[in-house]
Amino acid sequence: MTRTAVITIAHGRHAHARRQADALALSIEPPDDRILVTMDDPALGALAHPGTHVLVLAAAPEGLPLARARNAGAEAAIDRGAEVLIFLDVDCLPGPHLVGAYAAAATDPTTADRLLSGPVTYLPPAPPDGYDFGTLAALDRPHPARPAPGPGEVVHGGDPNLFWSLSFAVTAATWRRIGGFSERYVGYGGEDTDFGHTAHARGVEMAWVGSARAYHQHHAVESPPVRHVDAILRNGAIFAERWGWWPMTGWLDAFVALGLVVRTPDGGYRRA
Secondary structure (H helix, E strand, O other), X not given: OOOEEEEEEEOOOHHHHHHHHHHHOOOOOOOOEEEEEEEOOHHHHOOOOOOOEEEEEOOEOOEOOHHHHHHHHHHHHHHOOOOEEEEEOOOEEEOOOHXXXXXXXXXXXOOOOOEEEOOEEEOOOOOOXXXXXXXXXXXXXXXXXXXXXXXXXXXXXXXXXXXXXXXXXXXXXXXHHHOOOOXXXXXXXXXXXXXXXXXXXXXXXXXXXXXXXXXXXXXXXXXXXXXXXXXXXXXHHHHHHHHOOOOOHXXXXXXXXXXXXXXXXXXXXEEO
16 A cells, blocks of 8 residues: 655644644545644644644744745655655645545556646635535635646646645655755745746656545635735745746736835846
8 A cells, every 4th residue: 555644834724724634534545644844833733633743843034934844744754654745735625535536646657757736626714613524525616727627537737837735746756856845935935836847847747636626724815915025025036046037926016016016127026
């Protein structure tokens, strides 16, 4: 049997983390291991379900070390024997088939060496007694900007710009081939797109696994994310240095319209 590990990184979102663990316990094929990486939130580890391996990271001066946390979780999982690494954002509730679907795709010769992603539905606000896990499938409306094959279907290929870390899986061997997330990125923005392009540059294409469905729990959002403007500028500049173009231009141009950011003569962005 292929050994699987679910890896979640988190800061805050304690109620979301508990609900995710409860949903994961209902998996038709439960993971063999569970890794929780807390960032600047040691109290979160005390809330983890029994058997969860908890890593505690401090925040960096620039913000939460999202890339470093994912890398630390992956290394811990591999050290503990995982052959398939399943990354699930703390806000995501796994569907009952998610773990098994990722494990199956990771052992299928046609997809084993690919970067595997499943459809994610953004849920409405939870009722007072929380989401009913048994009715999540009725709310299934995958994000329209990404491929969303039906249950039992797999779509090969795709633009690396579409990679996101809400829900994805790789074999341990493919993780090594990609090299993990660049830890130059600290705080919000950029590291997902960098990871997708790094995978593509190293010959790892994408595959979208229809049965690996997840449901993103509702929370308030800021659009554009003004409180992250400095991190987005910093990480955007790192990405531009690495790849020759700026990501997140929708947000950056919104910051320009708000007078927070200005364009530079070389086509970049800086604080106003």
